[in-house]
Amino acid sequence: MSLTRRIAHNTGIQFAGKIIGTLIALVTISIMLRYLGKEGFGQYATAINFLSVFAILIDLGLYLIVTREISKPNADEEKLISNTLTFRLTVGIVILSLAPLIGLFMPYAPITKWAILVNSSAFLFMSLNQILTGLFQKHLRMDKVSIGEVVGRLFWLASVLIIVKLDLGLLWIVGTNAIAALINFLLLFIFSRKFTRVRLAFDFKLWRDIWVSATPLAINVILNLVYFKAGIIALSIMDTEEAVGTLGAAQKILENLIAFSAIFAGLLFPLFAKYIFKDKKKFERVYKKGFDAIAMLVIPLVAGTIVLAERIVVFFGGEEFQSSAGVLSVLMIAVGAIFFGNLFGNAIVAADIQKRLVKVYIVNAALAVGISITLIPYLSYYGAAISTLVTEIIVAFAAAVLVYKHLKLLPSFVVFFKSLFAAALMLLTIVLIPESVNLILTILAGGVVYFVALFVIGGVSKEVVMEVVAVRRGSGAVEKKE
Numbered sequence: 001m002s003l004t005r006r007i008a009h010n011t012g013i014q015f016a017g018k019i020i021g022t023l024i025a026l027v028t029i030s031i032m033l034r035y036l037g038k039e040g041f042g043q044y045a046t047a048i049n050f051l052s053v054f055a056i057l058i059d060l061g062l063y064l065i066v067t068r069e070i071s072k073p074n075a076d077e078e079k080l081i082s083n084t085l086t087f088r089l090t091v092g093i094v095i096l097s098l099a100p101l102i103g104l105f106m107p108y109a110p111i112t113k114w115a116i117l118v119n120s121s122a123f124l125f126m127s128l129n130q131i132l133t134g135l136f137q138k139h140l141r142m143d144k145v146s147i148g149e150v151v152g153r154l155f156w157l158a159s160v161l162i163i164v165k166l167d168l169g170l171l172w173i174v175g176t177n178a179i180a181a182l183i184n185f186l187l188l189f190i191f192s193r194k195f196t197r198v199r200l201a202f203d204f205k206l207w208r209d210i211w212v213s214a215t216p217l218a219i220n221v222i223l224n225l226v227y228f229k230a231g232i233i234a235l236s237i238m239d240t241e242e243a244v245g246t247l248g249a250a251q252k253i254l255e256n257l258i259a260f261s262a263i264f265a266g267l268l269f270p271l272f273a274k275y276i277f278k279d280k281k282k283f284e285r286v287y288k289k290g291f292d293a294i295a296m297l298v299i300p301l302v303a304g305t306i307v308l309a310e311r312i313v314v315f316f317g318g319e320e321f322q323s324s325a326g327v328l329s330v331l332m333i334a335v336g337a338i339f340f341g342n343l344f345g346n347a348i349v350a351a352d353i354q355k356r357l358v359k360v361y362i363v364n365a366a367l368a369v370g371i372s373i374t375l376i377p378y379l380s381y382y383g384a385a386i387s388t389l390v391t392e393i394i395v396a397f398a399a400a401v402l403v404y405k406h407l408k409l410l411p412s413f414v415v416f417f418k419s420l421f422a423a424a425l426m427l428l429t430i431v432l433i434p435e436s437v438n439l440i441l442t443i444l445a446g447g448v449v450y451f452v453a454l455f456v457i458g459g460v461s462k463e464v465v466m467e468v469v470a471v472r473r474g475s476g477a478v479e480k481k482e
């Protein structure tokens with residue numbers, strides 16, 4: 001089995017699960033947008049983004065560290081997974097307990113402060129899920145992660161439908177979200193026992209080693225959060241809940257899209273970690289194929305969403321959220337930068353040179369705060385969106401330069417430019433389709449034109465298509481035939 005088929009095998013099931021999970025999430029968000037309106041959704045978005053600050057503080061980069069360590073030959077999975085999980089649980093309980101207390105002093109509505117309290121446990125369970133995900137990635141069983149996510153999201157969707165029917169309000173929505181996160185974690189914990197014994201473990205020497213190893217990455221992750229969340233956090237303090245709702249609606253669409261970026265880069269990461277010091281040629285091949293795959297996917301995604309932005313936000317949130325269209329267009333360019341930035345970032349972590357990005361993140365974080373504070377009084381939610389766009393482009397570019405400078409890797413741009421040409425034909429098709437035609441049909445038509453055009457001009461070869469279609473189970477053959 002070739003490398004292309006291996007990547008297809010590793011990503012296929014998880015992408016299918018993520019597509020299902022994302023569709024469920026988008027339906028849930030659509031119901032919430034129409035039920036809560038701009039003000040209510042602004043309160044929800046404020047609570048979620050406030051808690052995400054504390055969630056990042058417990059992240060510490062442990063997910064990538066544990067995935068890297070258990071991917072090494074003869075790694076003690078039980079010891080590494082159990083101690084990392086216990087370490088995160090301990091830190092998570094302490095830090096997330098502070099969130100509702102600090103929230104009391106924020107200039108938020110009382111219901112927003114209650115939402116922060118009620119939903120804080122959801123972020124703890126989601127952070128624990130990350131650690132277990134590393135185990136499933138190593139064993140190429142991401143179907144287990146997909147099952148947990150889909151079941152959790154189905155529970156939340158059903159709960160939201162009942163809450164809307166009974167008109168129970170925002171607090172019930174965030175409360176059932178916490179229960180959904182718990183269900184997801186319990187399923188992953190049960191599934192993990194097939195591969196290793198997961199338990200509470202208190203090897204404090206290992207905790208210290210994990211902390212030392214993770215510290216540079218943790219600093220990067222925290223600074224990353226500052227420039228990613230600075231806009232909406234500043235907006236929640238400096239503007240109205242309606243403004244936060246306008247940005248939050250577009251941001252939710254963005255977050256569901258960039259989840260695919262994290263999945264793809266995350267699935268490549270074990271291969272990066274395996275080959276970076278062992279086989280540089282294989283590492284380079286994985287990196288270049290990953291870049292090509294992202295280009296083929298993200299270019300039509302960004303271009304199509306920008307052109308259809310107004311119809312998309314009205315489709316999901318109703319006419320009240322029409323003003324979110326312009327913000328979505330700005331954020332979609334940031335999505336493109338995030339997709340490529342995740343690929344570059346994972347290569348950097350695999351090579352253990354993430355310390356070299358700290359200065360970039362510090363400058364970027366300061367820039368994000370500065371742009372937000374400066375532009376929000378004049379441009380409101382557009383100022384926050386511009387902050388995200390500028391900083392994401394900067395960090396993606398800096399990461400690409402670091403990969404080139406220290407790993408001597410430069411991707412081929414042949415597929416990239418062919419994807420641009422195919423996307424131009426796709427956009428022409430979309431523009432020519434009357435707005436009276438159903439949005440989904442318009443998107444499907446554009447997608448068909450894009451992939452047919454890409455195939456015709458050689459952006460994707462017949463051999464690659466046949467390999468992906470012919471994907472078979474098992475990874476042992478990969479190792480032998482690569």
